[in-house]
Amino acid sequence: QVQLLQSGAEVKKPGASVKVSCKASGYTFNNYNIGWVRQAPGQGLEWMGSISGYNGNTNHEQKFRDRVTMTTDTSTSKSYMELRSLRSDDTAVYYCARLRSSGGTNYYFDYWGQGTLVTVSS
Amino acid sequence: SSELTQPPSVSVSPGQTASITCSGDKLGQKYVSWCQQKPGQSPVLVIFQDNQRPSGIPERFSGSNSGNTATLTISGSQSVDEADYYCQTWDSRMMLFGGGTRLTVL
Numbered sequence: 001q002v003q004l005l006q007s008g009a010e011v012k013k014p015g016a017s018v019k020v021s022c023k024a025s026g027y028t029f030n031n032y033n034i035g036w037v038r039q040a041p042g043q044g045l046e047w048m049g050s051i052s053g054y055n056g057n058t059n060h061e062q063k064f065r066d067r068v069t070m071t072t073d074t075s076t077s078k079s080y081m082e083l084r085s086l087r088s089d090d091t092a093v094y095y096c097a098r099l100r101s102s103g104g105t106n107y108y109f110d111y112w113g114q115g116t117l118v119t120v121s122s
Numbered sequence: 123s124s125e126l127t128q129p130p131s132v133s134v135s136p137g138q139t140a141s142i143t144c145s146g147d148k149l150g151q152k153y154v155s156w157c158q159q160k161p162g163q164s165p166v167l168v169i170f171q172d173n174q175r176p177s178g179i180p181e182r183f184s185g186s187n188s189g190n191t192a193t194l195t196i197s198g199s200q201s202v203d204e205a206d207y208y209c210q211t212w213d214s215r216m217m218l219f220g221g222g223t224r225l226t227v228l
Contacts, residue, residue: 044219106171109157
């Protein structure tokens with residue numbers, strides 16, 4: 001069965017960086033993109049960007065473009081999301097999710113990781 | 123980019139039909155999916171491609187999409203359906219989420 005297993009919770013100081021990992025299993029990693037979504041406490045879901053499991057091509061939400069780097073390691077079926085210059089309002093649960101496409105503009109997240117809480121505090 | 127608008131909350135009595143709307147410019151020309159999120163849990167896909175249910179999702183969940191509005195319908199709502207529901211669509215190489223709707227079954 002498809003599983004996405006994320007790394008554990010992190011506590012960071014303002015200005016630091018965090019790198020969250022997402023290990024995929026139960027499917028061919030190269031065949032799907034991985035998306036990254038965050039959720040601040042008590043707030044809704046916010047898309048950050050996605051990365052191809054095939055060639056590493058990325059696209060990002062504009063607001064994160066200068067601070068986020070998404071990578072993949074096909075040898076371990078892992079995807080990574082690094083967020084730099086952390087601020088207190090980056091405190092959130094960060095999710096990875098498998099991005100499924102059924103053609104054209106039909107994209108959706110069909111499986112989600114368990115989430116990684118990142119707390120930014122001095 | 124476009125925005126997706128959902129009502130913050132919807133209430134329904136057990137056994138009744140709940141409808142959660144998602145509005146956006148020309149949304150009917152795009153594909154919409156819906157996910158369910160219970161407190162402290164990861165989201166779960168309940169509808170994709172406007173009206174398709176993934177395996178394991180009860181038949182009481184259905185979806186439609188036309189004009190500027192997509193609708194998630196839960197027929198015969200149960201207490202286990204209490205959750206936050208988010209609509210999503212792909213637009214200009216980006217995923218858009220609605221703000222979420224808290225469904226209360228009481």
